[in-house]
Amino acid sequence: MFIQTETTPNPNSLKFLPGKNVSLIGPIEITEISKTDNELIRNILSINGVKGIFLSSDFISVNKQHDFEWEDLKHIIISFINDYFDKGHDNVISEMDEKRDFDTSTVEGKIIKILETKIRPAVARDGGDIKFKEFRDGIVLVELQGACSGCPSAALTLKQGVQNLLCHYIPEVKEVEAI
Numbered sequence: 001m002f003i004q005t006e007t008t009p010n011p012n013s014l015k016f017l018p019g020k021n022v023s024l025i026g027p028i029e030i031t032e033i034s035k036t037d038n039e040l041i042r043n044i045l046s047i048n049g050v051k052g053i054f055l056s057s058d059f060i061s062v063n064k065q066h067d068f069e070w071e072d073l074k075h076i077i078i079s080f081i082n083d084y085f086d087k088g089h090d091n092v093i094s095e096m097d098e099k100r101d102f103d104t105s106t107v108e109g110k111i112i113k114i115l116e117t118k119i120r121p122a123v124a125r126d127g128g129d130i131k132f133k134e135f136r137d138g139i140v141l142v143e144l145q146g147a148c149s150g151c152p153s154a155a156l157t158l159k160q161g162v163q164n165l166l167c168h169y170i171p172e173v174k175e176v177e178a179i
Helices: 039-045 070-086 107-125 154-169
Strands: 004-007 013-017 028-030 050-055 060-064 128-136 139-146 175-178
Touching: 013 070, 039 050, 039 070, 050 139, 060 070, 107 128, 107 154, 139 154, 154 175
Parallel strands: 139 175
Antiparallel strands: 004 013, 013 060, 028 050, 050 060, 128 139
């Protein structure tokens, strides 16, 4: 099995593309080994220097501590991924996600729909995710995950990309902030 890697805008995050399904439940971030029983996730999180894992439909994004080099971590991660799929696993996370319907009669529903349909797919291409947390007093609070968490260009993307798009479509939105 050939695992491809892809850089992200965050130098401390690297995408691993196994060529197989990864998460069937949608994007998910795991940063604590105690929060999962999955063998692959636990193995990767046990590597010294790894801070977290972000799983999407077809890739695994791994975040490392800034004082570690990818050349020291990459081959171990690839080995764990190969071993996992060589054991016959078809995916990493297998519970099916239910189809989401958006209540676009509310401002929050409109925000979530735009995040889900226009912004999340673009952010996922860079190895990350963005999740709606709250809308209050014209301010949208979002959580950045995966490669987006701690990315040097995340603030620029948030203001020039996400905020501009949401303000354009939803006049009630005045600002977007990451928590």
